[in-house]
Amino acid sequence: MKSNSQSPTRNTSSLSLRESLTHLSLSILCLSLLFKTLSRENGEPLIASLAFSGIAFSSTYSMIRWLGPTFMRAGLKGKDLSKRDRKEIPETMGAICAVVYLLIIIVFIPFPFYKDIVAATSGGGNRDVVRGFEEVHIVQNGRFLHKFPHSKLAAYLSAVLSLQSVVILGIGDDLFDIRWRHKFFIPAIASIPILIVYFVDFGVTQIVIPIPLQPYLGELFQLGPLYYIYMAGIAIFCPNSINILAGINGIEVSQSLVIALLLQPTRTSSPSTCSSPSSASPSPSSSTTGTPPASSLATPTATSRAWSSPSAVSSATSPKRSSSSSSPKPSTSSTASRNSST
Known part of the structure; x- marks a missing residue:
């Protein structure tokens, strides 16, 4: 009886061969993706985030199985109320998930700032950075650094x-x-x-x-x-x-x-007052008088976007011309031919 009662504990606290190979393959794949992102120009933070997520999953899954008996020996255990037998299971497993997550996001710090870190170093990292006097800092040795x-x-x-x-x-x-x-x-x-x-x-x-x-x-x-x-x-x-x-x-x-899935339809279905073409572009009557139409006044974002272009500003500030002045002038050759015929 004693051996039978302890056998489930041994089986549940260790990974099977299939589980070990699966998590090992996933970890190797994620590590290869991480090393590949370092060769890219901007570090590919999205791909690095997915790779770190796979590593975090494998680490959490394995450590919960390995550290379960240790937590129970420390007194961090309780009865599973959702089962018929109500056997004792380890508690405070959220600490393992939290520690793994904190370590992952700390190690992830260089990846979203990889491009800025490379640009702030001497040598080849500065060649691809477009630098202006407003965007750089000059250090004492005269080297230009990208603004971090x-x-x-x-x-x-x-x-x-x-x-x-x-x-x-x-x-x-x-x-x-x-x-x-x-x-x-x-x-x-x-x-x-x-x-x-x-x-x-x-x-x-x-x-x-x-x-x-x-x-x-x-x-x-x-x-x-x-x-x-x-x-x-x-x-x-x-x-x-x-x-x-x-x-x-x-x-x-x-x-x-459910909450995460409902957030996206809520964001995409929200009305946007700046999406209609009529409000984003000024009418012909308003372009000649220099004042925006009444429909665009109700949408400040669309008005500023439409009237910030050089063509809109030039058409708005130009004086009103008659139809005769806007017609093209006759060419010099046609004028000379009419004079000769006269």
């Missing part, structure tokens, strides 16, 4: 810092069983790095009013300093709305997939 996008890197690192804060507080919740009224504000605390970077780089405190309410409240609503409290509230709402059904197997992930 520090704001994008700061936003990326702030997101990593927020994720690390959530992971630390989440693991603390699993270990010390923090009360609900205390861990309710954990996402708001973790969102502080992102909000600080947003305040420094952007500082826009307007929100878009839902389309059914726009005739009554307008398109935008200014919140001011309350915007950051609003975003902290959003950070609290999103994870708790997903975590509220975490006790039922499959429901938590399923509702996340």
Whole structure:
């Protein structure tokens, strides 16, 4: 009986030969894609992201199987309430997923900035960079350096810092069983790095009013300093709305997939006031008087796009001409022939 009770643990904690070969092949394929992206000019961050996703999947799948008995020996275990036998299974497996994800996004940092890193180095990296005096910095040794996008890197690192804060507080919740009224504000605390970077780089405190309410409240609503409290509230709402059904197997992930699938139709079906050709181009009457038509005044984006072109500006600023002045002048040869015949 003792050997029979321990045999499932041994089988579930180790990978089969088929699983080992599958994950090994996937990891080798992803690593080859990563090395191939380094030979490209811009680093191919999208392909690198897909390759890192495959590595993260194989690593997480394998480590959950390998570290399950270790977690159970440490007391991190519980009964599976969704099964008839309700056997004990390891808990806090989310820590493995979170640590692997954090390591992956940290290693991924050079790939989205690969082109800027290569351009900022001496030698061949500077030959393909179009440099102007506004876009470069001159260092003391006289070498031209491409302007690195520090704001994008700061936003990326702030997101990593927020994720690390959530992971630390989440693991603390699993270990010390923090009360609900205390861990309710954990996402708001973790969102502080992102909000600080947003305040420094952007500082826009307007929100878009839902389309059914726009005739009554307008398109935008200014919140001011309350915007950051609003975003902290959003950070609290999103994870708790997903975590509220975490006790039922499959429901938590399923509702996340449904939300992700519904986001794209919502974005593509939103009305755009700048898509109609009539509003994007000025009418003939308005091009002669120098004033945009009334239909384009309702869409500032379309108006600025249509009137920013040189042809539109020249036609708008040119004085009104009569039909006789706009007709082509007779050529010199035809004038001379008429004079000779006269």
